[in-house]
Amino acid sequence: MSLRQWMRGGALRFLMVFWALAVLVPHSGASAAEDLGTLVTELGAASLSKKQAVVDRMVATGAPEVVPILEALVGRDLYTRKSDGVVVIGQKTSGGKLLLTDPLTGSEVGTVGSREVKRIKTNNRLRSSVKAVMGTLTLMSPDPQRRLEAADGLLKSSDQAMLPLIETALAKEADAAVKNALQLAKASIKLQSDSAEERLAAVQSLADRTDPESRVMLSRLLLKDGDVWREPDEMVRATAGKTLASMESRLEMWRTVEHLYQGISLGSVLLLAAMGLAITFGVMGVINMAHGEMVMLGAYTTFVVQEVFRSVAPGLFDWSLAVALPAAFLMSALVGIAMERGCIRFLYGRPLETLLATWGISLVLQQTVRSIFGPTNREVGAPEWMQGAMESVAGITLTYNRLWIILFSFCVLGAVLLVLKKTAFGLQMRAVTQNREMARAMGIPTGRVDAMTFGLGSGIAGIAGVALSQIDNVSPNLGQAYIVDSFMVVVFGGVGNLWGAFAGAMSLGVVNKLLEPWAGAVLGKILVLVAIILFIQKRPRGLFALRGRAVES
């Protein structure tokens, strides 16, 4: 906040504190509300740069109606009616129309089409300052989420007049996140104090933290405006510098943890994409260029399932992925089996033809999906529990969607291993791939096992598609982005070995993410590719090479 703004707001903010503390006292503000009515009209007419002043004057009236009006303004629900210029709050109805209510009385004033009203414009600057002002008004709200927003607002405004209010709130606050935000706001306000001692105490109070906000506060003290230090006191500056340095050194370790996490998360995405291929290519030896399209089909199945959920049972939307998983597995597995029976089985032992044929199939599948769903991306929603991030005290963020995908990929790997090692089908499959003639002599229907194996590989690619739809675009080209990476993982890890795929995916992911911060995404990828080429020269069979007669032949 600039000094000018602060001086302008000082008196008003005192009034607001007064009002915020007195909020429980029944308010009889008939004359104030009247005044508010003209202010609201003025707000509707004011240009973007003038709105701030109007908002300040509205808050100064101290009327309780201000809160819903400002909330509507920030939430982009405040409109002017084109016919008469009256300011109204509009709520979207199911029919795509707007239900209008009077901002002062809250009574309904009709329903109109969206082109009959004009939204009152806001921009990021106005919204963040309005949120800061609202912080003083909603700090005592029973809802912790609103209190948190209020505390964040107070941190942004960092207004000295708010200090007593924050102290009161801090004493009562039970929610850890809100408490944390309030403490930050308190430190931020104290840093603006006139007394160097208080500022020093505030700097020291931040010493145990590493979060970005406190680092911003401290580094601000070390900035110069021209030749003048922002922080006049040398002692405070020195302490701030020292505190910041110790924060950085503590963060250094956490950053490595963060990079590792990102690497594992990239690795698990690679693993998911490559696991199906590890079966079709690794175990069966089919160079399946349409593998990426199986992933894409899985993602589109997710989209279709979600559409059904949206129209039939919107309340159960968070469960849509649970239904999408088996659906995607079935869809991709069926297409895979059809592909194997209809085409690939005639080409066993002819890798070049298989490559060309499956590449052709991949193009056909892509264009089919493009014709059915259109060339544009499709929107796949994320369930509530996959949004947001775990913000650790150390200031590193672990995003939930990645966390779930890591867990999910491990589960899929475990399940596939179980199928291969512990079921009759797995036994037959291994038998057929190790020695086809002998297996047939023992009465195993090799043709059916081939089809089922290919179906399993494709089905796993399908459920990978469900996971990828959460982090990537659902478009006909989705598969192309993963086919090269998948082959890389399988070849690098060692053909015919699921653990090889696991080790390959994880090491590629982690190396990629460790390289990225200093080499950049493009160069990082190139370096990884070069490293793999060199590695394959040295060990042509990858990390975990299978040994035995089947391999030698």
Next chain:
Amino acid sequence: MGKLTKWKSALAATAFGLAATAGMGAAQAADTIKVGILHSLSGTMAISETTLKDAMLMLIDEQNKKGGLLGMKLEPVVVDPASDWPLFAEKARELISKDGVSVTFGCWTSVSRKSVLPVFEELNGMLFYPVQYEGEESSRNVFYTGAAPNQQAVPAVDYLLGEEGGEAKRIVLLGTDYVYPRTTNKILRSYLNAKGIADADIMENYTPFGHSDWQTIVAQVKEFASQGKKTAVVSTINGDANVPFYKELANQGIKAEDIPVVAFSVGEEELAGLDAGPLVGHLAAWNYFMSVDTPENDAFIKAWHAFIKDEKRVTNDPMEAHYIGFKMWVQAVEQAGTTDVDAVRQAMYGQTVKNLTGGVAVMNTNHHLSKPVLIGEILEDGQFEIVSATDDVVVGDAWSDFIPESAKLTADWTYPWVCGNCEKPRF
């Protein structure tokens, strides 16, 4: 036997039908004006370019309903270069020499434009290029109806540095690794330097096409922003990579109020395919937004919905560019009385068309348009709310003033210059 005769007669009928169609085609060719449409209908770019093909078909259809041009019907010739850059050049050659089109509307990526450029110059064709691009080019055979950097990138940065945009002091330049982002960021870096932002306060980062793992980069941006100065991101990230980028921003808790992102390649069409929730409050700079409230725009959207038979389809900036370009070309042909490329080119200079945002677009002699610049905030429904607009139209500048070697170049295709990249008049 009976079966065989049936087959034979069927064959004969087909052959006759074919001959008839071919004959009709030839007859039609004589009294139609052919308009080439060179947009990818398959491959990676199909997502953006298919819409432009449809928009062109609609414009041509409308013109034909009004009685065509010079007493003749317009006939669209649609080809599919399949997002394959060399194929663009082949298809362009086919359009001009085999189909004999009078004008071509097409291309999206800069690399496809660079690929067809020699063909249009060699065969003296005429191309209307509708997409915002990096500038540093002015060809006699191309009319650039999208924005040059000074009509999009520079005003957007001005907004971020200004009071309304939050007075950013540090800028992150994120882009996809190809010619458009690299050139734009080169221009922006020297512009920012001129505005007093040191190199230490600029972070530049490039990612490959379709990059989907943004964890590290978003963490870096967060880190860069925690140095005590207000930070903003300027994104020239192209195409599909945008969705995972914004998702990661939202997931890591970066709000538009803290670190606003202004994008040059995110429009209504791109937003239609995704949940705009994580993007709300972030910005985009264009010359047109679907949400612009003018009678011209309302009519255009209505016509588009009627043509495409889908109320949910959106309109976007490159569509408006094609709208302006097509109208200008029609006016120029009417004025010249012929579709001859050289005559039409002369007639193009100074043509004015009411643009959809309420002003008037003018074709300048450097083959670039004068257009207004709008900055919009992304809303929940994938539309934009305009938060800033230039008072007047901005003249497109082919050669940026912020790159030393191009600052001295002038593009002007009229006497005494007659040149796309000269330091002084030639005549």
